[in-house]
Amino acid sequence: ELSNTVIEDDVMANHTLPPELYARRPMMRDAVINVLSGKTAQELLSADGKETLKEELVEVLNEATAFDDAAILNVFFIEFIIQ
Template sequence: MATSPTVLAGVSTGSPDSSSISASIPTTTKFPLFPLLIAVVVGVVIAALGVGGIVFYLARTGRLPGREGSAPKAEIAAPMTTHAVVLEPLLVNLADAGGSSYLRVAMTLRVADAEGRKAKEEKPQEIKESSDSVASVRDTMLTVLGTQTAERLLAADGKERLKAELKAALAEHNAELKVKDVFFTDFLVQH
């Protein structure tokens, strides 16, 4: 009977013993299953995060194909049109103790246009002295400016505080005139 030399090398000529047979059979080593499973799960999670990040970026920037009509785009509000209202210079006695301080100021107001009004002019609109709204605006301005002191106006934030007070007073007394901003074009405090 012909046998291979490897089988014959492991078999003794004596009686076959169970311990000698088990020693001659090569045993297979177990592959570590748990670390392999962890590595596969970590790899799948990293790949899913990478693909998810790319899809999110493409969807956020609008570059994802096939999604042009699916999501409603946010309507961009049209900017409110405004026009400039140039006021004639005002001369006001300030509320200082000596009564000798005064303020000379020229202002331009940025006013929101009425909803139905179209902007026909590109240059600032100058208010005429005869209109009732101008008289009301000038009265409001003079009332607010007359309560100021020279020290308060000359403070670091004096002009900004004055602008806020003027806008608030105009909103309260002249509600039909929607003042968005106040600009000082001339500002002189005589102390």
Template sequence: MADDELLEEGEEEGGEYQPQAASGLNRIVKILIYVALAAAGLVLLSFVAYFVAKEAASEQFKEVSSIAVVKPPPPLENFNFTEEFRVNTADQGEAHFIKMKMSLGFEQGNKALSAELAQRTPQLRDTIILILSGKTKADLSTARDKVELREELKASINHLLSEGKVKDVYFTEFIVN
């Protein structure tokens, strides 16, 4: 029996290891340890991600705050048409008209362009009237349509000019009825 005393726990006399009934408690403890380690890893990963994002945001803020503020361009000189434009639209069936006042903006100090605009007023009015009369009420219903009209007018007017270019077209009154 002395040999029996030498046998380790869980061994039998045949020398074969016989595991004791695995305790359900040991398995649960192992699973809980793994879950706790995974949760701790996620918490650690969250803290690292937070501090990395915070550092990146502060770097971006420093970059944006270092951008110099640019002065706005000087105001444009204006050429105002003295008479308003009244034009029938190209709508079929119902009669509609456009009533519009406008001015042209160009670089300040360009006296030659100012004189050319005054001299070519009849040509400019004719070009504007032709463009407006080709539009329907639906063509001028949204703000985007009016911006497109503004660009079309600017391109057509600049095509007529030789002393400089119109930078912008301003509608001071615009009614489609």
């Protein structure tokens, strides 16, 4: 069971973003939750699993921003707890 994951990205932590991007934060959080909901703890135990998750999150976060150019380039895990 994936019990607690804190994901920090430049968008979710930055309060000085352009209003149109800052306004998309709820959609971005929803996208993250949807991706995590489809993962098992076993998938996320390895470094490769975490790297795959990061790549998936970058993709869905960019979809959630709905901009022509990629706004999110990377995702950083600042806390990752699997129970």
